Amino acid sequence: MSCETDTIEAVRSTDQRMTPQRLLLLSAIRHSGEHVNINQIHDQVKQAYPFINISTIYRNVAILKELRLISETYRMDGEILYEWIGDNTHIHMMCRDCNEMIEIDDKYLDSLKREIRQDFGFNIDIDHLALSGLCGNCKNLK
Numbered sequence: 001m002s003c004e005t006d007t008i009e010a011v012r013s014t015d016q017r018m019t020p021q022r023l024l025l026l027s028a029i030r031h032s033g034e035h036v037n038i039n040q041i042h043d044q045v046k047q048a049y050p051f052i053n054i055s056t057i058y059r060n061v062a063i064l065k066e067l068r069l070i071s072e073t074y075r076m077d078g079e080i081l082y083e084w085i086g087d088n089t090h091i092h093m094m095c096r097d098c099n100e101m102i103e104i105d106d107k108y109l110d111s112l113k114r115e116i117r118q119d120f121g122f123n124i125d126i127d128h129l130a131l132s133g134l135c136g137n138c139k140n141l142k
Contacts, residue, residue: 035081
């Protein structure tokens with residue numbers, strides 16, 4: 001299945017319409033290869049659809065985030081970044097000094113999920129988690 005077909009099916013499985021603008025927006029996020037901000041998404045979509053308004057980007061990003069198709073990460077410097085979630089659940093560790101962002105596997109959450117389920121009978125949904133602290137380089141500088 002192609003990436004676009006997979007993207008369309010992901011949106012349709014949530015009972016949402018797949019508009020051309022929404023497909024362009026999701027493709028821009030999914031194919032960026034990195035975390036992107038609203039302006040980067042808007043710039044990318046405008047290349048294919050020059051008349052798109054940034055309010056359309058904001059509105060669709062909010063919907064897609066609510067549908068758990070994309071994630072939102074708040075960097076320590078205040079920038080908000082987005083990425084396609086898909087099946088790729090992971091954790092971000094973000095340095096509060098240099099803003100380095102390190103992605104790690106979600107296997108570190110397994111024991112937390114298990115303990116919460118055991119203690120409270122609650123199954124947590126963690127598609128995305130961001131932790132702040134100091135990276136090794138900045139910690140050594142202090």
